[in-house]
Amino acid sequence: MDGESLFRDVVDKYSRHINPQLAKLMSFAGFGVEVRAEGCMIYDHEGRGFIDCLGGYGTFILGHRHPAVVQAVKDQLDQIALSGKAFFSAPAADLAARLAEVTPDGLEYSFFNNSGAEAVEAALKFARSSTGRTKFVSTYGSYHGKTMGALSVTGREKYQKPFAPLLDGVTFVPFGDFDALSAALDTETAAFIVEPVQGEGGIIVPPDGYLQHAREATAKVGALLIADEVQSGLGRTGRNFAVEWEGVSPDLMCLAKGMGGGVMPLGATIGTAQIFNRVFGTNPIAHSSTFGGNPLACAAGLAGLNVLIEQNLASRSECYGTYMMSKFEAIAAKYPEMISEVRGRGLMIGLEFSMDEVGELVVAQFMKRGVCVAYALNNPRVLRFEPPLIIEQEQIDHVCTALDESLAETTELLADLV
Ligand SMILES: *Cc1c(COP(=O)(O)O)cnc(C)c1O
Numbered sequence: 001m002d003g004e005s006l007f008r009d010v011v012d013k014y015s016r017h018i019n020p021q022l023a024k025l026m027s028f029a030g031f032g033v034e035v036r037a038e039g040c041m042i043y044d045h046e047g048r049g050f051i052d053c054l055g056g057y058g059t060f061i062l063g064h065r066h067p068a069v070v071q072a073v074k075d076q077l078d079q080i081a082l083s084g085k086a087f088f089s090a091p092a093a094d095l096a097a098r099l100a101e102v103t104p105d106g107l108e109y110s111f112f113n114n115s116g117a118e119a120v121e122a123a124l125k126f127a128r129s130s131t132g133r134t135k136f137v138s139t140y141g142s143y144h145g146k147t148m149g150a151l152s153v154t155g156r157e158k159y160q161k162p163f164a165p166l167l168d169g170v171t172f173v174p175f176g177d178f179d180a181l182s183a184a185l186d187t188e189t190a191a192f193i194v195e196p197v198q199g200e201g202g203i204i205v206p207p208d209g210y211l212q213h214a215r216e217a218t219a220k221v222g223a224l225l226i227a228d229e230v231q232s233g234l235g236r237t238g239r240n241f242a243v244e245w246e247g248v249s250p251d252l253m254c255l256a257k258g259m260g261g262g263v264m265p266l267g268a269t270i271g272t273a274q275i276f277n278r279v280f281g282t283n284p285i286a287h288s289s290t291f292g293g294n295p296l297a298c299a300a301g302l303a304g305l306n307v308l309i310e311q312n313l314a315s316r317s318e319c320y321g322t323y324m325m326s327k328f329e330a331i332a333a334k335y336p337e338m339i340s341e342v343r344g345r346g347l348m349i350g351l352e353f354s355m356d357e358v359g360e361l362v363v364a365q366f367m368k369r370g371v372c373v374a375y376a377l378n379n380p381r382v383l384r385f386e387p388p389l390i391i392e393q394e395q396i397d398h399v400c401t402a403l404d405e406s407l408a409e410t411t412e413l414l415a416d417l418v
Pocket of ligand 1: 057120144145199229230231256
């Protein structure tokens with residue numbers, strides 16, 4: 001099938017059998033069919049290459065199809081792919097042990113699942129069962145996933161409303177507000193769940209000391225601190241885990257997205273020995289998952305984690321993040337009416353527009369110039385840039401040139417409109 005026929009066939013099937021509204025939205029935005037990917041690049045049905053700055057919402061820490069991860073999965077595939085579930089599984093054991101070494105102090109046990117939402121579900125259940133309390137505190141603008149429990153602590157009404165009623169006893173506080181957090185916590189709170197840097201909320205870095213405050217304030221009332229590092233973890237912000245910016249050890253940490261090395265779906269809920277003993281003490285299968293911790297995913301996860309640590313990609317993220325952000329700031333200064341802020345940490349960068357609907361136009365301009373970007377789910381005014389941490393300086397420079405040209409052309413388009 002030639003490229004154009006493939007495109008029409010896929011969009012037609014999406015319209016008739018997947019999601020017609022989504023098909024319309026994506027074709028309108030100019031997205032083609034992804035056919036192949038490698039490193040920082042995705043290639044579409046016309047053979048056009050795009051630098052992947054969306055990166056599967058931050059999944060491609062190591063880029064697409066990192067050779068070490070692909071090899072580990074191929075080797076595993078020749079042995080055993082999915083678990084029979086009656087036997088011990090070596091890849092899960094090896095990955096859990098490695099995670100205990102690299103995660104913050106006290107986090108010793110891993111429960112493996114298949115996605116971010118599942119990692120959050122498990123964390124919420126573990127918090128309830130280990131504390132014997134039911135209430136949760138979360139933050140406005142947060143994104144924790146779309147299953148019922150995860151959605152209940154996601155701070156965006158638009159996603160919650162059609163599915164109400166959700167979990168009872170969830171209170172939302174403004175992200176970064178010390179006093180509001182203290183006031184919301186009490187001795188009935190099971191946990192405070194927070195992203196160390198809000199992703200879908202629009203790449204929002206909290207004020208210094210916020211995570212430490214969260215650590216102290218939760219401990220004071222005997223509540224748990226759940227760090228949702230699904231997007232911010234694994235080197236993304238310039239530290240292996242974003243809580244490390246403040247030297248904070250949470251009680252539970254959620255990982256997914258990049259956890260499977262950019263090759264397999266994999267999530268993990270990592271916690272202290274005390275929590276796991278309480279949750280599983282009387283029933284070792286109090287929480288379980290058929291595919292969670294499967295050999296293929298864990299082999300990918302371990303290979304990916306080893307690359308991350310051995311190549312010190314977190315510091316590469318910090319260094320290139322600083323470089324990219326300073327170039328962005330210089331460009332943004334040329335378009336003061338259009339851009340209100342550039343912010344972020346490491347290679348987790350947000351560009352905020354001062355008007356609605358400009359984001360969509362700029363995304364289309366970027367696509368035209370071979371750069372794939374998108375706006376944040378909870379905040380359409382913010383374009384987020386989360387390229388693979390292996391991105392090269394020339395590729396960053398290409399993205400910056402594309403930004404400058406995209407803003408210039410969008411400015412012209414808007415001027416023509418008025
Ligand atoms: C994406 C995301 C989730 C949900 O992950 P899924 O794999 O899409 O279910 C949860 N928390 C954060 C911080 C995320 O960015």
